[in-house]
Amino acid sequence: MKTHLLAFGDHLPDPVTGASTSVAERHRAVIESGVAAEAAGFDGFNVGEHHAGPFVSVSPPILLAAVAARTSTLRLGTGVTLLANIDPLRAAEDYAVLDLVSNGRAEICVGRGNLFAKTYELFGQKLDDSRQLFEENVELLLRLWTEESVTWSGLSRPDLNNVTLQPRPIQRPHPPVSIGGGGSVETAHLAARLGLPLVLPSGFSTPDRFVPVVAAYKEAFQSVNGSQPKIGACWHVNVARTSQQARERWKPRFVAYHDWFGALVQSQTPGFKSEPLDFEWTVTHGSAVVGSPAEVTERLLFLSDTLGVDTNLLYLDSGGAPLGEVLDMIEILGHEVLPKLK
Secondary structure, X not given: OEEEEEEOOEOOOOXXXXXXXXXXXXXXXXXHHHHHHHHHOOOEEEEOOOOOOOEOOOOHHHHHHHHHOOOOOOEEEEOOEEOOOOOHHHHHXXXXXXXXXXXXXXXXXXXXXXXXXXXXXXXXXXXXXXXXXXXXHHHXXXXXXXXXXXXXXXXXXXXXXXXXXXXXXXXXOOOOEEEEOXXXXXHHHHHHHHOOOEEEXXXXXXXXXXXXXXXXXXXXXXXXXXXXXXXXXXXXXXXXXXXXXXXXXXXXXXXXXXXXXXXXXXXXXXXXXXXXXXXXXXXXXXXXXXXXXXXXXXXXXXXXXXXXXXXXXXXXXXXXXXXXXXXXXXXXXXXXXXXXXX
């Protein structure tokens, strides 16, 4: 089992202390956490992508390139690249460059991001076209990385006529690509048809809701590819030396983050409803993990077994958590949790 550190890049004041960081400081904190992840023994570091909101993750390739310059073994990926919104040609170029400067360590997890309807407006797109845009762009990305000359026509961008991507990535046939999603069977079927891993999103409800999607993905994958599929999953995590310490410091931040995130999505996507958070239920039955190293290890193993997960992506720095606390958690995970997950 592999373990990656995940950063969404939300930029919020700490609800416990009231302290705020500058935009520059928040960018540097994301980079420092990635560097610390390699030292602690994480397999990879993934950065999310958001636009026109209180996030610093508008350009994952730049943040990951900064981490690449200070690491040597860490896999460098996204969580997710909004491939329905951005130009797949530009994405193919950007992540090829990341692959080159990292000496073949780039990965990309792509997703529709259709919770944020205003992102589609920002890029002059219609949310109703999200599935077609996403599927076209995933297939075009793969073609640009694997074919010498690409001719293409579709909805998402101007036509291509005998285009050869430059530069080419180091990894062959292409850097690893996975599909981020779990809200629909259609996304699982796309991942299966293309022979790509499926990465389940973070959330505030029970992981059991993903069981039918995972089952559909596995069945479709094996029928098409005749091999074993791979599944990743994202979890909100807070670990401390004792369970009491972890719960006491995390509850106000996690509750504030939940309320902020729900309000943000509701403001962007009509019809979305955010349910009140039951903290105790979420950390015992939901997709949030909190406690001592032993408790976190046990919970992650249980969740991984429930969904057949090969790669866990751990989200530590949400809701204004200070960098020092995040670095301490990375160190604890590296020493006391990751060896048992492996």
